[in-house]
Amino acid sequence: MIGSRARTRRGSQGEAEKPFWISFADLMTALMVLFLVVMAVALLAVTRTVSAREALEAQHKKDVDNCMAQAVTAAERHKGVKVDLDRRVIDFGDRARFAFGSSVLAPEQEAVLRRFVPELLSMAQTPSCKRVLKRVVVEGYTDRAGTYLGNLNLSLMRSQRVLCAMFTTSGADALTEAQKDAVRDVFLVGGFAFNSSKDTAEESRRVEMRLEFLGVEEKPIASPATSGNFGACAI
Template sequence: MIGRRSPSQQRSKDEAEKPFWISYADLMTALMVLFLVVMAVALLAVTRTVSERERREAEHKADIDHCMALAVEAAKRHDGVRVDLRRNVIDFGDRARFAFNSSTLSPEQEGVLRRFVPELLSLAESASCKRVLKRIVVEGYTDKTGNYLTNLNLSLMRSQRVLCAMFKTNGPSPLTDTQKKAVRDLFLVGGFAFNSSKDTPEESRRVEMRIEFLGINEKRVEPSQDTSGDFGTCAI
């Protein structure tokens, strides 16, 4: 009949179209598989990155904990010295307190500090501390008597006086030149006026040593290359 397709013509057209549709379906399947592969690789990379960061954080914390544990052990060998693990602070108690409006340490107090500081220098050379230790800050404090700037200056003088005791050439338990160089490279002074005052004025007039640690990605600042051994002197 004119205008009517024969069955053979219809089958020929269908068969001609089939390869195109099959290829399109295969292409979509391949693209979906490729997408899934890319997502899987990306997810794996993210997981590895997170795992690596978590591993580094855990190792960093373990080093800090071990370093502070060494500080606690060192403090136990010296009467009156204790470690505040919450603040990473070494508290000398009565062994490093000052008279009212004074920045003078007694010879006995200087001896206590000079006997303890080598413990810190030895601690700093341990494997765990070497990886994370940034510096040790000697912090001076005052009581609440007096104005802010006067007390700030007094607190700085107190912390400086501790460093001066480290570099004295006379008195009990003097440090070696090697130890003095390590103190110069590792220690820093700071003053805090009457911030963080204690329960009594006597307890507030003190110095503490705060152990600071590097951040996970923080780089240590290289110490001075001065090897002259001329440390200077402190004014009386």
């Protein structure tokens, strides 16, 4: 009787252990499957993120290229104006060239700038340019004669003179108030002395407009909601 009961208890314990080990194996299998599912989902998310980034970069490049192509088209309508695609620069050549030591443009040179800038402003409002164009930097250059700081100041004055030509209230092809608002919002003045001199001193005394573009995920800064009150440039 005692031995019989003891054997019965051992048998019951063995039977009770079997379901436990089966359940543990199932649990490990389930965990492995769950791990694989999580890894698959994570890999898919990363792949989608990379694909979305690549698509964003491709669209950005396409917009920049389209914007530069429009600049080339605009330049082709104005004799002597050229576009350097590598530097993303519009060079006015002798159509806006300064005399030695001077920051004054002739009336016909200012008129050339006023005829070209509205095309640049219209270009900036096209869908591709509007998505990526950050600003237009007006850069004045000098030749190598003179001191560095003197030339730096002169190049800045030449850049400012280009903006003065945009805001004049007289002369040929004067800009409208709306166009002047757009110039103030989009254009920036920069002076560069003789950092990028040309082959001759005369060619170096020039004005360029450099197109700057937003980064792939960079957001444009909203322009202040103001108009008019442009002031006047000193002669």
